[in-house]
Amino acid sequence: MSEAIPFPTARSTQPFGPTEPSLRTSSGRTAAVSIDPVFLDRWSPRSFQPDPITREELLPLFEAARWAPSANNEQPWTFVYALAPEDRERFLAPLAPGNRAWASRAPALVYLFARKRTRNGSAYPASSFDTGAAWMSFALQARMRGLDTHPMGGFDPAAAFEATGVDPKDHDVMIAIAVGRRGKAEALPSQLAAREHPSDRQHLGTLVHEGRWRIAGPPSTQSPG
Ligand SMILES: Cc1cc2nc3c(=O)[nH]c(=O)nc-3n(C[C@H](O)[C@H](O)[C@H](O)COP(=O)(O)O)c2cc1C
Numbered sequence: 001m002s003e004a005i006p007f008p009t010a011r012s013t014q015p016f017g018p019t020e021p022s023l024r025t026s027s028g029r030t031a032a033v034s035i036d037p038v039f040l041d042r043w044s045p046r047s048f049q050p051d052p053i054t055r056e057e058l059l060p061l062f063e064a065a066r067w068a069p070s071a072n073n074e075q076p077w078t079f080v081y082a083l084a085p086e087d088r089e090r091f092l093a094p095l096a097p098g099n100r101a102w103a104s105r106a107p108a109l110v111y112l113f114a115r116k117r118t119r120n121g122s123a124y125p126a127s128s129f130d131t132g133a134a135w136m137s138f139a140l141q142a143r144m145r146g147l148d149t150h151p152m153g154g155f156d157p158a159a160a161f162e163a164t165g166v167d168p169k170d171h172d173v174m175i176a177i178a179v180g181r182r183g184k185a186e187a188l189p190s191q192l193a194a195r196e197h198p199s200d201r202q203h204l205g206t207l208v209h210e211g212r213w214r215i216a217g218p219p220s221t222q223s224p225g
Contacts, residue, residue: 023035023037023040025037025040025041026041027040027041027043027198028197028198029041029043029198029200032203032204033204038140038143038144039140040198041143042139042140042142042143042148042149043148043198043199044148044149044150044151045148045150045182045183045196046102046103046150046188046192046195046196047102047105047182047183047184047185047187047188047192047193047196048102048105048106048107048148048178048180048181048182048183049107049180049181049182049183050105050107050180050183051107051180051181052083052107053083053107053108053147053179053180053181054083055083057145057147058081058083058108058179060141060145061138061141061142061145061147061179062079062081062138063141064137064138064140064141065077065079065134065135065137065138065141066134067137068130068133068134068136068137069130069133070126070130070133070134071124071126071129071130072118074115074118074119074124074127074130075130076114076115076124076127076130076131077112077113077114077115077130077131077134077135078112078113078114078115078166078171079110079111079112079113079138080110080111080113080164080165080166081108081109081110082108082109082110083107083108087109088107088108088109090163091109091111091163091164091176092104092109093159093163094155094156094157094159094160094162094163094176095152095154095155095176096152096154096155096156098154099152099154099155099176101189101192102178102188102192103150103152103176103178105180105183105187106150106178106179106180107179107180108178108179108180109176109177109178109179110176110177110179111160111163111164111166111173111175111176111177112131112134112135112173112174112175112176112177113131113164113166113171113172113173113174114127114128114130114131114171114172114174115127115170115171116170116171116172117170127172128172128174131174132174135151135174135175135177138177139151139177142179146181147179147180147181148179148180148181148182149177149178149179150177150178151175151176151177152175152176152177152178153175153176155173155176157173160173160176161173185197
C-alpha cells in the first residue's frame with residue numbers, strides 16, 4: 001500500500017497539516033515527504049579541506065550542467081574555473097572580503113556567466129533562470145560525487161570579468177562558486193564556525209498552492225534558517 005503523502009488541496013484548511021518526518025539525512029535536515037537524500041545533503045559549507053581536486057573530478061560537474069534545460073535550448077551558461085594556484089589567486093581577488101576569508105581554502109573556484117541575448121540576438125529574459133538550472137545540476141552532481149559547493153553573489157562583477165577574460169558586453173556574471181570537500185567547522189574562525197551547519201527551509205505549505213494562491217494557515221513552524 002502506498003504511503004499517504006500530505007499534499008495541499010484547495011479544500012484543506014491546513015495545506016500540509018503536521019508533517020511526518022519521512023527522511024532525515026546525515027546533514028541533520030529533515031524532509032517533509034520522501035525525496036532523494038541528495039537534496040538534503042547538498043548544503044553550502046564554508047570550511048573546505050585544502051587538499052587539491054583534479055580537473056577530472058570537476059568535469060562531471062560541468063557535464064551535468066551541460067544537460068540542464070533552457071529556453072529554446074539556448075544553453076546560455078559559461079563556466080570559467082581555476083585550479084592552479086595563480087588562477088585561484090586571481091579568482092579570489094574579486095570576492096568580497098567576507099567570502100574571500102573562507103573561500104581561499106577551497107581547492108577550486110568557478111565563475112558562472114549567462115549570455116545576455118539569444119543566439120540570433122533577441123532579448124533573452126530567461127537567461128539567468130536557465131543558468132540557475134545549470135548551477136543546480138552542477139551542485140547536485142558535485143554532492144553525488146562527494147564534493148561540495150558554495151555559491152557566492154558577494155563579489156565585484158567588473159573584477160570577475162577582468163579575472164576571467166569573459167566579455168561583459170555579451171554576458172552577465174551570475175555567481176562565484178567554491179568547490180571542494182567540506183572540512184571541519186573547527187578549522188574556521190570562531191564566528192564562522194558557529195554558522196557552519198545546514199540551514200532549514202520554509203514549510204512546504206507556504207510555497208505550494210493548489211488552484212489558487214492563498215495565505216497559508218498557521219505561521220510556519222520551520223524557520224527559513
Ligand atoms: C545567488 C546566491 C548568492 C549567494 N551569495 C552568497 C555569498 O556571497 N556568501 C555566502 O556565504 N553565501 C552565499 N550564498 C549561499 C546562500 O546563503 C545559501 O545557499 C542559503 O543560505 C541556503 O543554504 P544552503 O545552500 O546551505 O542550503 C548565495 C547563494 C546564492 C544562490
